[in-house]
Amino acid sequence: MFLSFAVTTSFTHADMLESSSLNNDSDSSSNLAARVVNKNSNYDHIPSINSLSITERSGDSIRRQTLAAKVSAPQDEPSVIDKLNTVASNTVRKFSQTGVASWYGRQFHGRKTASGDTFDMNALTAAHRSLPLNCYVRVTNKDNGKSVVVKVNDRGPFHGNRVLDLSYGAAKRLGVTNSGTAKVSIERVSGPNA
Structure with a gap:
């Protein structure tokens, strides 16, 4: 995997290579950036370089050259959040809980949820405090026996002792x-059609 960002470096005449090699000679001009990259090849603090722009000022003339370069960086590991979600998901495959559920709707419609989804008040989703995001649960109303499978894509509820925010x-399907x-x-169920 290549990460890329542009690095622009301006060198003063003292920072450049020997001034004799910086004459207006077209051959040395075309190799200027390559020589600077090769000379200063310690990139330990830079994850990747996509291009290097060098500006040489000599009297009234300005010469610029851009060199395309690729420096490979080790592939990123999964984020800490992804690792925690995986651990949580494996830990709670067999999950059941009873308690009070509430619901939320219009005031949050169109806002981002904890999973990054856009909240759709008419979709079959729910907020739970600790279940892994994007897992599915079957919710059954104990009073009327109606049930629905929802995707947990948000965090909450944070009011009283409620266990789920539908x-x-x-909530409409459950009455x-x-x-x-x-x-x-x-x-906890395996998917939306379970």
């Missing part, structure tokens, strides 16, 4: 929209 669409809350059971 999207409006999920919770009028009462606002309901006692539910939550069971």
Whole structure:
């Protein structure tokens, strides 16, 4: 994998190679950037270089040259969040919980969720405090027996002792929209069609 960003370096005449090699000779001009890159090849503090722009000022004339270069960097490891999600996902494959669920809707419609999704109040989604993001759970309303599978794509609820915050669409399917809350059971499932 190549990371890339532009590095622009300006050298004073003293920073350049021997001044005799910087005459207006077209051959030395075409190799100027290559010689500077080769001379200063300690890139330990730079993850990658996509191009190097060198400006030489000599009297009234300015000469610029850009050299395209690729310096490979080790492939990035997964982020800490990805690692934690994997551990959490493997730990809670068999998950069940009972408690009070609430719902949220219009006031959050179109905002970003904790997973990065855009919240759609009519989608079948939910917020949970600790389940891995993007996992699926079957939610069953204990009062009427209705159930729905939702994707956990947000964090919450952070009010009282509630265990789940359903999207409006999920709450509507469970018959919770009028009462606002309901006692539910939550069971981890493998996917949206489980």
